[in-house]
Amino acid sequence: MIILWTDALIFILNAIMLGLAFYMHGKEYIKRPMQQIYRSKIGMVSLVVLVFFVLIGLMDSVHFKATGNKTNEIISLLDYWATPLREHGEKTYSAPFATTLYSKEMMTLADGTTQWGYPRLEFGGSHLDEPETQRIPDILQKGLYGFAQGAGLVAFFMVLLWAMLARQHKQFMHSSTVKVVWVVVFVIVSLSYALIYLSAYYHVLGTDKVGEDVFYQAVKGIRTGLVIGTLTTLIMLPMAIIFGILAGFFRGWIDDVIQYIYTTLNSIPGVLLIAASILMVQVYMANHEEAFTSVVVRADMRLLFLCLILGVTSWTGLCRLLRAETLKLREMEYVQAAQALGVKQGTILLRHILPNVMHIVLISVVLDFSSLVLAEAVLSYINIGVDPTTYSWGNMINGARLEMAREPIVWWSLSAAFVFMFALVLAANLFADVVQAAFDPRRAGNE
């Protein structure tokens, strides 16, 4: 097993989240907003979608060296399970569920004559003898079979859970939110089962210019999107929280210095700062090639750098919010009382100020997530995003947009990136709204 830098940070992030959840569990002040989230159908549905994406991302974050392979490359658990997808490369473009290539070429027939036509794909639909007539019934049959498998699995667990919990938690099992969540889980699992089952026989979303499976690319893009969305916040949070609280609490010259730092950083247009930094990282990597031997390691370092830089450019907004809130909090009676009682300043910060600004932190983390995922695509498009070898939706769009001019158009790469990105960002946006409504004290109690 090999732990890349981003993997390690992802695991640390998960550990922190679990720790926080454990710590917060049962705390009275956290119960009310949690219940509000839990009661909201939109919130729970988007949470299920997000969890589904996160699970895929986590599977893609367990890396190890492929055994029994000459190339000795680093692959992830997801790659391992998707080995057929990874290795079933075609020659060039092919449409979703196609059995022939996108472009015509000279073929040698069995009897030795040559013919100008669409050659059959090497893997996609190669089990069919007469693709023209058999293809659609076969797709339907295999799709239904996969769907039934997934549906059966969900139904099994549903019955199991119901049998175990129905008596004690009657209210719980009959609430409408739980029903909606079950329906969503059912649809997601069954559909992904059907897709996985079909992708063993067809290229579900077609293949790209070099014949790589687009479905595989899109699924791999999930991790990149999640890493950018989450690690960036992990990097910026300590800076924003420490600086923001210190500036608001101590005021005076500390406040001046911190304000100066964030105004300076803020005054540089974000994209330009990112561009300048990435340029420098490129130069650094080009001059220190020996440190980045493997392609995967190099791409991973660049991804981490991108998160770092995005973090450095995006902490200022949260810092300013926290400073303003701390300025307000330090005049509160309970803080004044603590000061009068001679409580140490460090303790006041940790016990009284920090817990009371956490709702702002939480809201801004979920709000930032979707914009970071979107930013990744834009940055990749202008070549200052992730490494070109990394699978990401931005790179997919970048590669596919030139193909819009072809006739007939190659729409599948673009659509795949669109659908995956849209699903993730929409879920994140909806969830962010629900979290904001639940945790924002100004909006609390309005429900």
Place this chain on the structure above:
Amino acid sequence: MTQYIIRRFLYAFPLLMGVNILTFVLFFIVNSPDDMARMQLGQKHVTEQAVENWKQQRGYDLPLLWNAKVQGDEKITKTIFYQKSVGLFLFRFGISDSGRNIGADIQERMWPSLAVALPSLIVGLLVNISFALMMVLFRNSYLEHAGIVLCVILMSVSSLFYIIGGQFFIAKLLRLVPISGYDDGMAAVKFLILPVLIGVFSGIGSGVRWYRTLFLEEVEKDYVRTARAKGLTETQTLFRHVLRNAMIPILTGVVVVLPLLFMGSLIMESFFSIPGLGSYTIDAINSQDFAIVRAMVFLGSVLYVIGLLLTDISYTIVDPRVRLS
């Protein structure tokens, strides 16, 4: 007032100095000029002489911060930091790595950027505010809920897809406007329609939501209730009271980005091949032209600082409660 403005101008200086130091660290300390020279000239088979020549042409052959070889003041002035910083502060951006005058390029390319960005901003503002007002007018109805859902959906689509989709459907399939390009004078209009349209459309989701929250905050205030109580209709209250008071945050939000409009939009300009500053920056990034990127970073910060100043001034003009001191 004048005193305040002068003081703000003086405050801008340390800010720009900070930006300058930051870019200096990024461009000259993280990577030495030698590294950049090798990158530019190709990794292998670079002679020492070629690197020296490259550095000399660009004035990178001096020490970074302290020149021990010369006497007196020149110990500080004959350094890369001093030479390059003074150039930036005087807006003498020097020669790009490909040998063109950056200052002249910027002056020439600023106008196409503005031609795209300004109409996008104005039309976008009008559209967003009218939709937001409409949603506030019909608040707590199905129309508003549908509007909110639509906004979230629009927000969740990457701007890249708006551009690609717009280019494909409007320009390629319907052939209403050219796909991309630019022309001088009035002929540019037909090239500008699509970028402006897409720029407006891609901003609707987040814009309408933002203005709606601004309006909703005002709608709940006491003076609005008074206005309704004295018998004004809902539309009258909205336009006469809510809109006018909500204009304060809206205006300040707009003023701060006004100077930055000159910088243009990176993606728009490169997709529509508009010869503005945005595509200039992208070209510089792709050809790794450090001098241009450094100049653009500095220019962007200058414009932002000007924007902040304008915001403060506009506050005093629109909001009589604010007095600058």
